[in-house]
Amino acid sequence: MTRLQTSRTNFVAHGCRAAGVALHSTLPLQTLLSQCTAATLRISNQKNGRRNQVIHQEATRDVTCPIAAIIRRVHHIRQHTSDPATMLGTYFTGHKHVAKQVTVTDITTALKNTVQVLGLSRYNITPADISSHSLRAGGAMALHLGGVPAHTIKILGRWSSDTFLLYIQEQITGFSAGLSTQMSSTPLTPNAAIKPTLRLLPS
Numbered sequence: 001m002t003r004l005q006t007s008r009t010n011f012v013a014h015g016c017r018a019a020g021v022a023l024h025s026t027l028p029l030q031t032l033l034s035q036c037t038a039a040t041l042r043i044s045n046q047k048n049g050r051r052n053q054v055i056h057q058e059a060t061r062d063v064t065c066p067i068a069a070i071i072r073r074v075h076h077i078r079q080h081t082s083d084p085a086t087m088l089g090t091y092f093t094g095h096k097h098v099a100k101q102v103t104v105t106d107i108t109t110a111l112k113n114t115v116q117v118l119g120l121s122r123y124n125i126t127p128a129d130i131s132s133h134s135l136r137a138g139g140a141m142a143l144h145l146g147g148v149p150a151h152t153i154k155i156l157g158r159w160s161s162d163t164f165l166l167y168i169q170e171q172i173t174g175f176s177a178g179l180s181t182q183m184s185s186t187p188l189t190p191n192a193a194i195k196p197t198l199r200l201l202p203s
Contacts, residue, residue, distance in 0.1 A: 026078070032071045039070050041088075043158075053158055107132040140164045 041055045059067040080092040089102040112127035143153045
């Protein structure tokens with residue numbers, strides 16, 4: 001199996017496959033984008049101290065396809081360097097192709113700007129509520145709403161505890177804001193099966 005290695009200290013694209021056949025990362029970009037159906041990322045280290053954990057992703061063939069994103073990252077890096085220790089979050093800019101790293105602040109700023117552009121305040125989501133960590137919380141919530149079992153969400157998010165359940169509960173609380181008022185303002189339809197009775201308390 002031909003392996004694709006782009007990072008030693010962060011994410012490592014461990015393999016890119018099409019119908020079970022490994023594809024080499026030096027293939028033309030469009031070939032990889034059209035044929036690659038899955039990829040495996042190996043995390044050499046992370047803040048919880050766990051090493052060499054593996055994340056497997058499959059192509060979705062839409063604008064948010066994780067495989068297409070990985071391929072574009074690797075292609076961009078390979079255009080500027082052959083150093084196998086280059087982090088997957090590295091990008092090159094300017095006429096001198098200076099290497100820079102995507103930072104937590106960069107991601108948070110982009111997310112806050114997106115909240116404003118999309119006008120998400122109407123859903124009780126403001127820029128002040130958002131940070132880079134919202135991606136993990138939002139991913140857990142999306143999986144939950146998609147009917148994915150809690151234990152599977154825990155494995156996919158690499159959580160060692162049930163902390164992710166707090167993310168789901170907090171977001172449900174945010175989505176529920178104002179629902180009580182809306183429910184109370186909805187006209188009630190008489191139901192013949194329910195006969196309300198008036199009970200007077202003794203004075």
